[in-house]
Amino acid sequence: MRFAKANRIFFARSITHRTFRFYLNPLLKPYLRIIKKSFLNHIAQTSPTPPMYEFVRGDGIYLFDKQNNAFVDLISGIAVNNLGHNNKKVIYAIKKQLDKYSHQMVYGEYVIGPQIKLAKRLSKLLPDTLDTFYFLNSGSEAVEGALKLAKKYTGRSKLVAMKNAYHGSTSGSLSLMSDEYYSAPFKPLLPNIHFAEFNDISSLDIIDKQTAAVFIEPIQAEKGYIPATNQFLQALRDKCSETGTLLVFDEIQTGIGRTGKLYAFEHYNVVPDILLSAKALGGGMPIGVFISSKEIMKSLSDNPILGHITTFGGHPVSCAAGNAALKFLTTSSLMDKVAEKETLFRELLVHPKIKGISGVGLMLAVQLDSFDEVECTMKRCIERGVIIDWFLYNTDCLRIAPPLIITKKQIREVCATILEALDADKE
Numbered sequence: 001m002r003f004a005k006a007n008r009i010f011f012a013r014s015i016t017h018r019t020f021r022f023y024l025n026p027l028l029k030p031y032l033r034i035i036k037k038s039f040l041n042h043i044a045q046t047s048p049t050p051p052m053y054e055f056v057r058g059d060g061i062y063l064f065d066k067q068n069n070a071f072v073d074l075i076s077g078i079a080v081n082n083l084g085h086n087n088k089k090v091i092y093a094i095k096k097q098l099d100k101y102s103h104q105m106v107y108g109e110y111v112i113g114p115q116i117k118l119a120k121r122l123s124k125l126l127p128d129t130l131d132t133f134y135f136l137n138s139g140s141e142a143v144e145g146a147l148k149l150a151k152k153y154t155g156r157s158k159l160v161a162m163k164n165a166y167h168g169s170t171s172g173s174l175s176l177m178s179d180e181y182y183s184a185p186f187k188p189l190l191p192n193i194h195f196a197e198f199n200d201i202s203s204l205d206i207i208d209k210q211t212a213a214v215f216i217e218p219i220q221a222e223k224g225y226i227p228a229t230n231q232f233l234q235a236l237r238d239k240c241s242e243t244g245t246l247l248v249f250d251e252i253q254t255g256i257g258r259t260g261k262l263y264a265f266e267h268y269n270v271v272p273d274i275l276l277s278a279k280a281l282g283g284g285m286p287i288g289v290f291i292s293s294k295e296i297m298k299s300l301s302d303n304p305i306l307g308h309i310t311t312f313g314g315h316p317v318s319c320a321a322g323n324a325a326l327k328f329l330t331t332s333s334l335m336d337k338v339a340e341k342e343t344l345f346r347e348l349l350v351h352p353k354i355k356g357i358s359g360v361g362l363m364l365a366v367q368l369d370s371f372d373e374v375e376c377t378m379k380r381c382i383e384r385g386v387i388i389d390w391f392l393y394n395t396d397c398l399r400i401a402p403p404l405i406i407t408k409k410q411i412r413e414v415c416a417t418i419l420e421a422l423d424a425d426k427e
């Protein structure tokens with residue numbers, strides 16, 4: 001099973017790599033050979049055959065290659081570029097901050113204006129109990145911080161996570177993931193982690209008075225954008241409150257408008273004790289944050305002092321970018337239009353090979369029959385100028401997560417391309 005999965009992943013990467021060669025201008029081939037060689041020589045590899053697409057510019061929903069061919073970025077760099085590429089307001093904020101200063105002191109000791117501005121803006125948009133922010137550099141770091149906070153606040157060590165969750169690549173976040181293919185080679189990981197079945201209320205019995213926290217994505221990303229049911233999240237909230245366990249929502253992928261709300265938990269009548277955000281929060285710049293109440297967060301400030309510190313966390317330039325991006329998003333109608341754009345995708349993506357579409361808002365997983373169909377469609381799409389992707393734990397689905405700025409006309413165009421790609425092997 002494990003080897004079969006590895007082979008599928010390997011095969012997918014080699015297919016996409018071959019595709020790239022297909023559309024490349026022959027005049028650029030010598031250049032590509034050099035840059036490709038340097039890439040392979042000097043950049044650490046995360047798969048045996050990375051696709052090695054090279055885009056040199058981004059604008060709106062498009063990425064451009066060296067020959068100025070436009071490609072629709074239908075995955076937003078995995079849910080990061082929610083405002084598209086090169087948003088002018090975000091760039092202005094970045095440049096303005098760079099002209100002032102880029103770094104002063106490790107997070108939390110000095111008063112850093114851009115961090116405060118972002119925290120204030122975000123806290124106005126969140127429930128009162130989510131008003132204290134610990135900024136970091138990435139999603140995985142937000143998970144790590146929340147792990148420590150939950151243990152420190154509750155004095156407990158047991159943690160519960162959901163089967164098939166994705167929480168990141170650091171040792172702590174990897175410990176919260178049930179998929180042995182990804183975790184086995186890196187063991188031992190954190191002890192005392194237990195897994196519940198996503199959307200199965202009976203499996204919540206595993207949560208007890210020894211449990212420090214439960215980590216959950218309200219919409220499981222890498223399993224193929226599977227939303228939690230309302231009943232499940234409500235039962236989970238009740239169980240956590242009953243046992244004094246902290247409820248942690250990982251909204252690293254679902255956050256910043258992707259589902260039509262600022263955070264996906266707003267679709268449910270459930271508020272977490274700790275909220276994790278990253279990816280699109282930085283407007284394209286690296287950032288991560290765990291958010292909680294002042295009372296809970298206070299437990300990290302003493303005994304030991306400086307028990308959780310970060311040199312670059314909440315980088316002023318990232319915070320300035322995030323603040324501009326959040327202002328842009330919340331003063332636009334982008335989030336209001338997510339639902340109708342989702343409906344349009346669902347209406348247009350009808351094809352005998354499409355077995356179903358899961359997800360919420362502009363995070364959609366298109367279920368095909370097999371991994372063969374997925375890789376073939378990905379190949380045909382990139383040949384036609386549309387970048388799509390697949391999922392770590394569900395290789396039979398196509399990932400669609402475009403920038404929220406995508407217009408209805410552009411949705412019609414990309415859907416026509418996807419349908420054409422699905423028909424392509426009949427040509």
Ligand SMILES: Cc1ncc(COP(=O)(O)O)c(C=O)c1O
Pocket residue numbers: 078138139140141143166167168169217221250251252253278279
């Ligand atoms: C739901 C979720 N949690 C955590 C992470 C880890 O974030 P990062 O890659 O920024 O460390 C990701 C990244 O894809 C994610 O989708």
